[in-house]
Amino acid sequence: MALDSxxxxxxxxxxxxxxxxIPLEVRKKFLGGRGLDAYLLYNHTKKGCDPIGPDNTLMxxxxxxCAMAASATSRCHVMAKSPLTGLLGSCNMGGFFSxxxxxxxxxxxxxxxxxKHPVYIYIHNGExxxxxxxxxxxxxxxxxxxxxxxxxxxxxxxxxxxxPAGENLVTYANVMTGIKNAGGRxxxxxxxxxxxxxxxxxxxxxxxxxxxxxxxxxxxxxxxEQITSAKVNQTQGTIGTPFIWGATNSWGGxxxxxxxxxxxxxxxDIEPEHxxxxxxxxxxxxxxxxxxxxxxxxxAQYKIPGNGPYAGKYDEGPEYTSQGAFCGETDTPRAETLxxxxxxxxxxxxxxxxIGSLISWAMELYELGIITNKETDGLELRFGNDEAxxxxxxxxxxxxxxxxxxxxxxxxxxxxxxxxxxxNYLIQVKGMSNLHSDERGTPGLALNISLASRGSDHxxxxxAIDLYHLPQEVMRRIYSNPVPYDGPLSSEHTEYxxxxxxxxxxxxxxxxxxxLGICKYHTTFLGATLxxxxxxxxxxxxxxxxxLTPKEIWEVxxxxxxxxxxxxxREGLSKDDPEKxxxxxxxxxxxxxxxxxxxxxxxxxxxDKWLKMRAECYEHKGWDENGIPxxxxxxxxxxxxxxxxxx
Amino acid sequence: MEQMGKVLVVNYEKCTGCRLCELVCAVKHDGxxxxxxxxxxxMKWEQEGLYIPMSCQQxxxxxxxxxxxxxxxxxxxxxxxxxVDYDKCIGCRSCVAVCPFGAMNFxxxxxxxxxxxxxxxxxxxxxxxxMKAVDYQDATDVSILKKREAAKKISLAGKQAAALVxxx
Numbered sequence: 185m186a187l188d189s190x191x192x193x194x195x196x197x198x199x200x201x202x203x204x205x206i207p208l209e210v211r212k213k214f215l216g217g218r219g220l221d222a223y224l225l226y227n228h229t230k231k232g233c234d235p236i237g238p239d240n241t242l243m244x245x246x247x248x249x250c251a252m253a254a255s256a257t258s259r260c261h262v263m264a265k266s267p268l269t270g271l272l273g274s275c276n277m278g279g280f281f282s283x284x285x286x287x288x289x290x291x292x293x294x295x296x297x298x299x300k301h302p303v304y305i306y307i308h309n310g311e312x313x314x315x316x317x318x319x320x321x322x323x324x325x326x327x328x329x330x331x332x333x334x335x336x337x338x339x340x341x342x343x344x345x346x347x348p349a350g351e352n353l354v355t356y357a358n359v360m361t362g363i364k365n366a367g368g369r370x371x372x373x374x375x376x377x378x379x380x381x382x383x384x385x386x387x388x389x390x391x392x393x394x395x396x397x398x399x400x401x402x403x404x405x406x407x408x409e410q411i412t413s414a415k416v417n418q419t420q421g422t423i424g425t426p427f428i429w430g431a432t433n434s435w436g437g438x439x440x441x442x443x444x445x446x447x448x449x450x451x452x453d454i455e456p457e458h459x460x461x462x463x464x465x466x467x468x469x470x471x472x473x474x475x476x477x478x479x480x481x482x483x484a485q486y487k488i489p490g491n492g493p494y495a496g497k498y499d500e501g502p503e504y505t506s507q508g509a510f511c512g513e514t515d516t517p518r519a520e521t522l523x524x525x526x527x528x529x530x531x532x533x534x535x536x537x538x539i540g541s542l543i544s545w546a547m548e549l550y551e552l553g554i555i556t557n558k559e560t561d562g563l564e565l566r567f568g569n570d571e572a573x574x575x576x577x578x579x580x581x582x583x584x585x586x587x588x589x590x591x592x593x594x595x596x597x598x599x600x601x602x603x604x605x606x607x608n609y610l611i612q613v614k615g616m617s618n619l620h621s622d623e624r625g626t627p628g629l630a631l632n633i634s635l636a637s638r639g640s641d642h643x644x645x646x647x648a649i650d651l652y653h654l655p656q657e658v659m660r661r662i663y664s665n666p667v668p669y670d671g672p673l674s675s676e677h678t679e680y681x682x683x684x685x686x687x688x689x690x691x692x693x694x695x696x697x698x699x700l701g702i703c704k705y706h707t708t709f710l711g712a713t714l715x716x717x718x719x720x721x722x723x724x725x726x727x728x729x730x731x732l733t734p735k736e737i738w739e740v741x742x743x744x745x746x747x748x749x750x751x752x753x754r755e756g757l758s759k760d761d762p763e764k765x766x767x768x769x770x771x772x773x774x775x776x777x778x779x780x781x782x783x784x785x786x787x788x789x790x791x792d793k794w795l796k797m798r799a800e801c802y803e804h805k806g807w808d809e810n811g812i813p814x815x816x817x818x819x820x821x822x823x824x825x826x827x828x829x830x831x
Numbered sequence: 832m833e834q835m836g837k838v839l840v841v842n843y844e845k846c847t848g849c850r851l852c853e854l855v856c857a858v859k860h861d862g863x864x865x866x867x868x869x870x871x872x873x874m875k876w877e878q879e880g881l882y883i884p885m886s887c888q889q890x891x892x893x894x895x896x897x898x899x900x901x902x903x904x905x906x907x908x909x910x911x912x913x914x915v916d917y918d919k920c921i922g923c924r925s926c927v928a929v930c931p932f933g934a935m936n937f938x939x940x941x942x943x944x945x946x947x948x949x950x951x952x953x954x955x956x957x958x959x960x961x962m963k964a965v966d967y968q969d970a971t972d973v974s975i976l977k978k979r980e981a982a983k984k985i986s987l988a989g990k991q992a993a994a995l996v997x998x999x
Contacts, residue, residue, distance in 0.1 A: 253855065253864065286864075326878060389865060389866075389867035391865045391940060392864040394864060397862030397863075401855060404855075404959075405958070470844050473847045473849075474847040476851075478851070481847040500880075
């Protein structure tokens with residue numbers, strides 16, 4: 185039974201391991217995955233702790249539906265205080281790791297302390313062992329995983345590892361599993377590295393009883409059909425996430441040359457169809473791969489073509505984020521640069537989005553003369569220089585040279601080392617770089633990134649379906665459930681009206697799916713017909729026996745989002761702080777978009793309207809005008825007495 | 832009688848490696864999520880992107896059937912499958928040892944051998960596989976389809992050879 189799954193508290197300093205059940209009361213309040221992690225983080229870290237010190241606590245979890253019959257129940261969530269932002273650190277990855285952990289008997293791990301030398305944690309059918317990883321330390325993401333399999337003599341072991349970037353304490357290092365399943369953003373791999381923890385390895389053959397197996401199987405079939413019948417998922421399943429590149433670039437939603445343009449001038453070379461032509465084993469109907477139990481199979485596979493130093497290397501992707509990070513922002517839209525960069529970040533285990541964004545920021549600083557050949561050690565760090573992009577990935581992950589070392593600390597610390605007015609050019613929220621998307625034409629999306637709990641992020645609350653200009657009645661149907669809403673809604677993506685509610689709705693939608701442990705492509709993220717609260721209520725009941733109404737799941741999501749907010753406020757978030765606030769870089773408000781569709785050219789985010797929208801969103805969330813949850817809101821959600829140490 | 836001679840066909844080139852077949856197999860048979868209970872298993876070489884679903888071939892002259900000391904294994908010709916009679920089975924695992932495909936499994940939790948029973952004619956692995964990397968087809972059609980695939984390759988190779996000659 186999923187509800188029997190355990191939580192383990194592991195202290196790497198002392199080697200102490202405690203295994204406990206997860207009380208039903210806690211499950212009902214926080215479900216599992218990201219939601220319960222947020223509760224554990226607030227309860228198990230000391231205020232103001234050093235993110236790379238032994239007091240920081242690393243949570244590793246699967247959702248409450250992990251490994252069950254509910255389509256793509258593969259998501260693994262990792263949380264800690266972020267070394268990049270000093271606020272909430274959180275990442276989510278697919279693959280096969282968290283189901284294996286569930287079959288090994290665990291849904292949640294709480295890891296604290298610091299090991300004396302490199303170790304890895306091995307979890308096998310209810311038992312946990314801390315093993316020597318000195319021989320594995322220093323290895324790349326995939327090499328480390330294969331070495332662990334050899335060490336244990338079991339090729340079925342699934343591991344979550346940090347790569348060399350995590351070992352070198354790059355503040356945005358990823359946790360990784362498989363070839364490229366990446367828990368990116370906010371540096372959870374760096375936290376692993378700081379604890380001398382190279383990996384968590386799992387192997388399990390324990391039963392997870394399904395509460396109503398016949399119904400679960402039949403509902404799952406219908407659920408999958410709902411998911412795979414969406415055109416957006418069929419396209420993803422054929423060419424992967426790069427399918428949105430062309431459209432987004434043509435209307436003017438791609439950051440180019442850091443933040444100077446909102447469109448890449450020539451980008452056909454990195455279109456998925458072209459990658460398919462030049463790279464062997466690449467995208468197309470028979471070259472896609474998927475995470476556990478998923479019928480969307482959105483991951484392409486490729487081998488690097490040509491005669492270069494990386495020719496013939498196998499990898500998966502590249503995703504849309506890599507296209508933006510290594511082609512759009514740096515203005516190097518060339519296929520080989522994309523495929524090689526993507527391979528390097530997968531092997532180093534570093535966030536593609538953050539590293540690409542920081543490289544493009546440094547390129548703008550170089551072109552403006554804010555940094556010179558002295559800081560770059562002679563590297564011509566200009567936009568359009570493909571070799572410079574590749575070189576900077578190596579330097580940052582190995583912390584080589586002044587600039588490599590500075591950028592490895594993250595944007596804000598680097599801006600302090602570089603000085604002058606470099607911070608003004610840094611496109612970030614709460615210290616985390618923005619996705620390569622340009623939100624000047626889409627106020628709803630701009631509000632989303634400024635409010636995201638882990639710093640600038642599109643996966644926390646992005647109302648992406650806003651771009652489809654959905655008819656009013658469709659919008660009404662989606663956004664008036666499971667709680668009523670009769671305020672305004674606009675089908676126009678360039679509008680400000682009603683967007684605050686949409687952001688609030690999607691924030692709860694994505695939190696709910698992260699608690700359940702299902703992929704966001706299986707929810708109302710990119711497709712308006714995809715499942716949400718009502719479907720989850722059924723799928724949760726059939727699989728676990730837990731009876732929660734759609735509205736109760738919504739409340740769980742609200743509760744967990746407020747837990748995250750409480751943590752951020754405790755660690756110093758203040759709404760108008762340019763470094764730790766709910767604000768956008770001034771360029772969103774000062775520089776009009778220059779390229780793209782007629783309705784986008786000339787647009788910027790009007791500050792007064794944007795502030796009004798933000799205040800409106802705070803109100804929906806039950807927060808006061810300073811973005812602090814009101815006491816009555818916390819009381820309503822039953823978290824007015826935190827930390828409450830239920831687990 | 833329409834289902835006579837239907838077989839499970841694996842086309843591993845189509846497999847995305849998601850292992851949903853393993854999940855639904857275990858849920859269908861035991862009401863439990865646990866790949867150790869699955870009759871089908873996807874073997875993987877992640878670093879090559881190679882995923883191969885492995886299951887019982889329902890052999891005509893089945894080694895498991897031949898080796899069984901208590902004659903617990905027999906062919907069910909109605910569904911063209913090999914079945915285990917658990918009233919006779921003594922759990923000696925000789926069948927596991929001789930199966931050339933590793934398709935006879937030993938479930939350590941219930942301590943008994945398990946194998947694919949084609950879900951009595953509605954294999955769930957097939958039903959849930961969107962790619963149809965695992966399919967359930969009439970045995971006659973299987974070889975026709977394979978012939979067509981092979982013939983296409985030969986024809987393509989011929990055209991490419993002709994193009995090379997033309998270039999030379």
